[in-house]
Amino acid sequence: MAYTKRPDGRKFDELREIKAKVGVIPRADGSAMFAFGDTIAIAAVYGPKPLHPQHLQNPEKGVLRVNYDMLSFSVNERKKPGPSRRSQEISKVTEWALAPALQINNFQNTVVDVHITILQANASTRCAGINAASLALAHAGIPMIDLVSAVSIGKIDDKIVTDLIKEEEDYEDGEGATDIPFAFLSKSGEITLMQLDGRTSTKKLKEAIEAGRKACKEIYDIQKKVLKEIQEK
Amino acid sequence: MEISNLTKKRIKDYLEAGKRFDGRGLLDHRKLTIETGISINAEGSARVRLGKTEVVAGVKMDVSEPYTDHEGEGTMITTLELLPLSSEEFDYGPPKIDAIEIARIVDRGIRESKMIDFEKLCIKEGEKVWTLFIDMYTMNDDGNLLDASALAAIAALMTARMPKYDEEKEKVSFGEFTKDPLPITKNIPLTFTFHKIGKSIILDPGREEEAASEARVSIAVSSDGKETRVNAMQKGNEAAIKPEEMFEIIDLAEKKYKESSKEIFEMIEKSLKTKK
């Protein structure tokens, strides 16, 4: 039977309810919370600040460091505290997703630290993390040429859907589920994150890219609104 | 930037005049908020804010074999991570002594107060028991992470629900919950950490006061309604404490428990109702 209806009743190109807030971690230079429905990510930014130890410094430009991790109780089956291979990979691709937006060439020998924590998970955690990090970087006053917006696109059976939930990720009928997280720079439409896990034709894949771009435009508008609503830090 | 000599001295001067930078009394805590059920995949969870200090705690459960010397009792593991998110002073890596110490003090308070009836967490004696995981995470460090963590842990425990257990497969059905609370007794511990700065003793230090602290004493107190009991204590930091000062601190802990326990437990009850 073909995939005709989503478990939560959303349209195929519809995002979950998004909640976002800036300034949630007072001690940080910048911080934000970003949620896709039940998936809640919190990001905090410290920097630019001197990078120690010295041998890690880049004398030509500032360094971006990202760490992503999930709280043990954010998922159904407890995740043992400490970094996993999955969280290390996500940290790296998140760094690559955010880097093209930053303009920290003038901050030689410094580091901008981005810490992402998933408080509650229902799929799309790395995308929620990137969106939170984007807001936190802006809040921290880090020079950027654009915001980065991220969303998970899926091919569930033969349908392209926007903003996957866990139930969809686990779908096994028909062609099963293919998970394709994206991140875009809004103005240029350039892709800064793209991963794939599943089975798809190249035609469907291009549809997925379009769906990703469209969704990220909506997300960008929300990120922009959240920043503009800040009256003071 | 860590505290300077100048500020340390000033804090002492102020305290001697009975004042703190934020206008509080020496034994007053900052504004306290407790939310529970803040992470829906957890069996129980809580967020505690003391002023700007914020800690979240979650309870997860699983089944396992019991310890050989406690064959009819469930087990409990308590951890704390000082997340780099919460302070520029925290690094990644395995928990260091600061995190380990807080986790162990919180664990002792819960265990020794007998807040949890571990015998009721036994499924099959000698073979299968419930394991409680209490994981605490700091979200913003503005001083006194210890007391905030201890409170988050008990709030999460008090509002937790048991997960469904599949008796046939002898496994937990993760993601499915019952309506049953944990087997919790009346003896719920509250932890108070007193800091000695110069000649003054204060409660709930802010960031700078904590950096100026010379000695600290954490005390977990619980009561069954009739008698208050001390369940855990820890003296920390480098200065020594006179016996009279220790007596004073112990009396203050009991006093503070009596003054604030009702209000705190009511806050936790109320947080549950607003979620439902």
Added chain:
Amino acid sequence: MIAKQETEEPVEEFGQEDEERKEKRELVIPGEVIATGNEYLPGDWAKREGQDIIALRFGLADKSGRLIKIIPLSGTYMPRKGNVVIGKVLDITFNGWIMDIDAPYASFLPLSECSKFVNKNDLSECYDIGDMLAVKVLGVKRKGIDLTARGKNLGKLEEGMIIRINSNKVPRVIGKEGSMINLIKKESNCDITVGQNGIIWIRGEKVEDELFAEKAILFVTEKSFIEGLTEKTKVWLEEAKNHPKDIKEDKTEKKKAKESK
């Protein structure tokens, strides 16, 4: 003593009554187009992208004439030559003091820039680890920031207390030509040095005076978006002085509490 930005344009006050000024200050996000046209020039934290001038940082876009710049509202302190800042001595080397001024780069105060005579064999006699100093930024280079303690009202800070505010709010706390900080100094009867890095030193005769000055400064930073802030602050200060009970601790109660312990 007022911290002045000696090499900067005059310090501007937010929310001035000048309607024209206000219209030109919109809250912008990184990447946002502020203006289009070749006649515009990108200033602080702005960049030209083709025909557009875009914001590089989150803040208020200031369009005075052809120059477009961003006034940051948040983010860490970015040091500039001439800034007077307050910093802490972190370490002592053979030829100077390593300082922490809450900036992205390491900062150093060389021996030659000490404000008084130094014993070359024991620099700690002059400034020791943990001391707070008022210093001026001589230069900002890739390798770090060079500081000096020679100059009026620079050097080691004794007594008093230190508070920290968002460095972007410093212009507000200082006010136009120092009007705001002078008002606070007068009303609280305290010496105050405001570092451009958001670190502020307050020294008064009495503990109450220092706490009063601190509250006044925090009032200004919390209300930094409001218009007519100098007037509002004047009113607040008057009220606070006439009703000391509202903001200050009740001294008799505190004394009783202490005695009963």
